[in-house]
Amino acid sequence: MNNSGKSILLAGVGGQGIIRASDIMSSVIMEAGYDVKKSEVHGMAQRGGCVSSHIRYSDKVFSPLSMKGGVDLLISFEKLETLRYLDYLAPEGIIIINDEEIYPPSVNMGEGEYPSNVTETINEYFTDVTVVSASSLAEKAGDKRMTNTVMLGALSVHLPFDPNIWEEVLKRTFSGKMSEMNISAFGMGRNV
Amino acid sequence: MKKLMSGNEAIARGAYECGVLFASGYPGTPSTEILEEYSQYPGVYAEWSPNEKVALEVGIGAALAGARVLVTMKHVGVNVAADPLFTISYTGTNGGLVIVTADDPSMHSSQNEQDNRNYAKFTRIPMLEPADSQEAKKFVKIAFDISEKFDTPVFLRSTTRVSHSQSIVILEDRIEGEDKTGIYKNPAKYVMVPARARVRRVEVEKRMSELREFAESFPENRMELNDPEVGIITSGMSYNYAKDVFPRYSYLKLGMVFPLPVNLIREFASRVKKLYVVEELDPFFEEAIKAMGIEATGKDIFPYTGEFDPGIIETSMTGRSAERVDLPTLSLPQRPPNLCPGCPHRGLFYVLGKLDAFVAGDIGCYTLSFMKPLEGMDSTICMGASIGMAHGMSKALKEKGAGKIVGVIGDSTFVHSGITPLLNMAYNKSAAVIVISDNSTTAMTGLQEHAATGLTLQGEVTGKLDFTLLAKAIGIESVRVIDPYDIKNTKEVMKEERAKDCPSLVISKGACVLLKKQQKVKPAKPFTVDPEKCIGCKMCLGLGCPAISWRRFEDRDELKIYKKGKKQEGISSINSFLCTGCTLCRQVCKPEAIAEVTDNE
Numbered sequence A: 001m002n003n004s005g006k007s008i009l010l011a012g013v014g015g016q017g018i019i020r021a022s023d024i025m026s027s028v029i030m031e032a033g034y035d036v037k038k039s040e041v042h043g044m045a046q047r048g049g050c051v052s053s054h055i056r057y058s059d060k061v062f063s064p065l066s067m068k069g070g071v072d073l074l075i076s077f078e079k080l081e082t083l084r085y086l087d088y089l090a091p092e093g094i095i096i097i098n099d100e101e102i103y104p105p106s107v108n109m110g111e112g113e114y115p116s117n118v119t120e121t122i123n124e125y126f127t128d129v130t131v132v133s134a135s136s137l138a139e140k141a142g143d144k145r146m147t148n149t150v151m152l153g154a155l156s157v158h159l160p161f162d163p164n165i166w167e168e169v170l171k172r173t174f175s176g177k178m179s180e181m182n183i184s185a186f187g188m189g190r191n192v
Numbered sequence B: 001m002k003k004l005m006s007g008n009e010a011i012a013r014g015a016y017e018c019g020v021l022f023a024s025g026y027p028g029t030p031s032t033e034i035l036e037e038y039s040q041y042p043g044v045y046a047e048w049s050p051n052e053k054v055a056l057e058v059g060i061g062a063a064l065a066g067a068r069v070l071v072t073m074k075h076v077g078v079n080v081a082a083d084p085l086f087t088i089s090y091t092g093t094n095g096g097l098v099i100v101t102a103d104d105p106s107m108h109s110s111q112n113e114q115d116n117r118n119y120a121k122f123t124r125i126p127m128l129e130p131a132d133s134q135e136a137k138k139f140v141k142i143a144f145d146i147s148e149k150f151d152t153p154v155f156l157r158s159t160t161r162v163s164h165s166q167s168i169v170i171l172e173d174r175i176e177g178e179d180k181t182g183i184y185k186n187p188a189k190y191v192m193v194p195a196r197a198r199v200r201r202v203e204v205e206k207r208m209s210e211l212r213e214f215a216e217s218f219p220e221n222r223m224e225l226n227d228p229e230v231g232i233i234t235s236g237m238s239y240n241y242a243k244d245v246f247p248r249y250s251y252l253k254l255g256m257v258f259p260l261p262v263n264l265i266r267e268f269a270s271r272v273k274k275l276y277v278v279e280e281l282d283p284f285f286e287e288a289i290k291a292m293g294i295e296a297t298g299k300d301i302f303p304y305t306g307e308f309d310p311g312i313i314e315t316s317m318t319g320r321s322a323e324r325v326d327l328p329t330l331s332l333p334q335r336p337p338n339l340c341p342g343c344p345h346r347g348l349f350y351v352l353g354k355l356d357a358f359v360a361g362d363i364g365c366y367t368l369s370f371m372k373p374l375e376g377m378d379s380t381i382c383m384g385a386s387i388g389m390a391h392g393m394s395k396a397l398k399e400k401g402a403g404k405i406v407g408v409i410g411d412s413t414f415v416h417s418g419i420t421p422l423l424n425m426a427y428n429k430s431a432a433v434i435v436i437s438d439n440s441t442t443a444m445t446g447l448q449e450h451a452a453t454g455l456t457l458q459g460e461v462t463g464k465l466d467f468t469l470l471a472k473a474i475g476i477e478s479v480r481v482i483d484p485y486d487i488k489n490t491k492e493v494m495k496e497e498r499a500k501d502c503p504s505l506v507i508s509k510g511a512c513v514l515l516k517k518q519q520k521v522k523p524a525k526p527f528t529v530d531p532e533k534c535i536g537c538k539m540c541l542g543l544g545c546p547a548i549s550w551r552r553f554e555d556r557d558e559l560k561i562y563k564k565g566k567k568q569e570g571i572s573s574i575n576s577f578l579c580t581g582c583t584l585c586r587q588v589c590k591p592e593a594i595a596e597v598t599d600n601e
């Protein structure tokens, strides 16, 4: 993408809150005054399949989908899933990984292997890789379901948007106690 | 006001803004959210009809009565609605009638990849195709204007990427249309007997020639003249992909994909040196353009199958692709969608998978049971096919098929297109067994109501189709109701029913777990595996439940203390966060190693 914008890819497993996270992020981008498009395929997300969401912003965005080799930031909510989308990254792309492992059915059934050295493999090919214990941080912040908010916090340091905008959108998205909790989960992610 | 909206939300919004008060449809990815969103607006009428044919006929009725009507469906839904569709093109619509067809290139959630632009040509119905949410909203309004101006139904074609991607939309106020509803009798126009249809047939061609002229100056057929070296003719989402990679080339972006603006295309072609046609799926434009004697490059370099993205367009046109890291090929375990923990389909298909029988299946969540380990279904063609196929197979096989042919169908699918084939089974003295896997909702597309759930699209209480009474009324005498969470009884009933030489219906009743979650029904206590008792027989893994996993002794030394025999390689384990306490695994566990989690655990 050109200098004034970025292509972001969120990936993980159904049920991890990826779609909610990408909704929040696109609202922040819109509020920051950019053109933004986002796209995910959510056919059977609730049934435990892969979920990915493309978000692109700039002065004017045409395609909601990034091309392979065109993603600036890959935010992966599950370790193994990171590997599935590596070919989307630009050579100098940034990767943020949640260190959670969710076994796919074949591994659960004892028929497939969960790759053992995910971060090592990734480090061989990319230089800017951050591993975040987002799920455990979320638990610490009071609810594991806020893993997505912790990940957004970690991502936010790579984006030029005012933290106040993030906070406002989070406040709007969650009600009551959850709103405060999510803001603190976001802060935890931002500080890793 | 600016708002981020999906294409589907924008279509609903557009309909609302231009005064549409009536909408009908049947769910189907990627179209479902249009009607769900639309029904939230104040003062509108929206309904889930039992299938797309009915939805369109309902829409036609409302349009003939003068209302502006939106009808929504996925691409294959148009096949179901095709019969009225071809003839409404002859009669015209009176009130505006816009039919949304949401196509699914790449088959993200469909059984085929048909390109419904062909329907526009086949039925002589004009078709618009937006490229993003803002256009989606705008094009719905234009579609209604065209419909009313030319007295024709109009297609709005979306694709998964347009329907399900979000972009910024500028909201406008609703413009209340003048109420033109009333009873309009016009037999010459609406009674399509041969003599009158012949007259209307000529009218259709007149309308086509007017529409062709309209297309020439239609502002949404837009020429963007830049670099004259390369010109691209395209539409919809493909325009965005191409613009992304080649912002400086010249474009002819077609907002109306049928009929085509022939002169505009000629003019554009004459202004550029090399012409490309960029379109997903069929060479619909390309064939028309080539038939005009214009040289163009299309499907000789672009794929026929699957959806595009900017990378595919760049590689097809230049042979190059964006610079990227040279990665090794990794073979990663797949993550296919699966039936949820506690899903009522699981127990039924566990039993069906073990039968010595051909199970003619259907479409819905339960189709996922075709996979290992359940392998509970042997065919899936289209909605409703299970019943007709089971009957045909059983008739063709005669004695050879006795007790060996089962058809299985979901409740929403049964309502959609299962009733007539079931009637046929009674009428033609079938011997097959049909099972309705009734989870009280349309789960696959996100929990929509239907005629057998007792609630309308708006959640109002209404009459509820009773499958047992229906079966009796159409002449099926053997009707059984089973609980799919009871494996032993399910097996027995299947055995008894298969032994009969008359048609029989088994209703397997258990509410969808996602529905129960939505209704905040508290799940039962989860189960756990006692490692002392587990003998590693893997019977529980045969249920394919996402909550059950296998722990190999080889990987975990600390578990070796549970090894009972030389052959035991590991133990099963249940994730108590995922388990809903459905009891299936306990039923198949011979050593009784599975029990409820006790409170102190």
Ligand SMILES: Cc1ncc(C[n+]2csc(CCOP(=O)(O)OP(=O)(O)O)c2C)c(N)n1
Pocket: B026, B027, B028, B029, B052, B074, B076, B077, B078, B080, B110, B111, B363, B364, B365, B366, B383, B409, B410, B411, B412, B413, B414, B439, B441, B442, B443, B444, B445
């Ligand atoms: C003609 C047509 N319309 C719509 C669809 C989309 N679709 C597939 S299955 C299905 C209904 C599933 O509901 P049900 O039969 O109750 O099974 P469940 O998913 O609840 O298990 C729908 C709407 C389709 N494939 N074909």
